[in-house]
Amino acid sequence: MKRLLVVMFAFVLLVACDKKIDGSSEEKYSQSVSKIEENLDITERMLFDAALTAIYLHYVPSDSSWLTASFDMSSTSDDTEKTKQEAQEKKEAQKKEYYKAVNGKTYKEIVEMAKNL
Numbered sequence: 001m002k003r004l005l006v007v008m009f010a011f012v013l014l015v016a017c018d019k020k021i022d023g024s025s026e027e028k029y030s031q032s033v034s035k036i037e038e039n040l041d042i043t044e045r046m047l048f049d050a051a052l053t054a055i056y057l058h059y060v061p062s063d064s065s066w067l068t069a070s071f072d073m074s075s076t077s078d079d080t081e082k083t084k085q086e087a088q089e090k091k092e093a094q095k096k097e098y099y100k101a102v103n104g105k106t107y108k109e110i111v112e113m114a115k116n117l
């Protein structure tokens with residue numbers, strides 16, 4: 001019985017490891033991550049989510065420059081809007097780099113990638 005459980009666990013892990021992230025779009029990314037997570041136990045899922053979060057924050061760091069401009073009394077409303085738009089464009093470009101970096105990666109590769117940041 002114990003041997004059967006080990007074999008089943010190994011099979012589930014192997015199936016989960018073969019599935020890859022599709023980073024071609026935000027929607028496909030979400031769908032592929034969900035499919036990978038379906039075959040993971042709670043511990044593996046937590047590790048996977050933490051790894052994805054670490055990688056995401058590496059590629060898309062928090063940027064509050066638009067907030068600073070909002071409190072600058074010398075800046076105009078147009079300056080603040082321009083800064084917000086620039087920050088949003090920068091964030092979108094960073095997100096594209098993130099999707100490109102994780103595209104085609106498996107569970108094991110994502111965990112390893114996060115360890116190497």
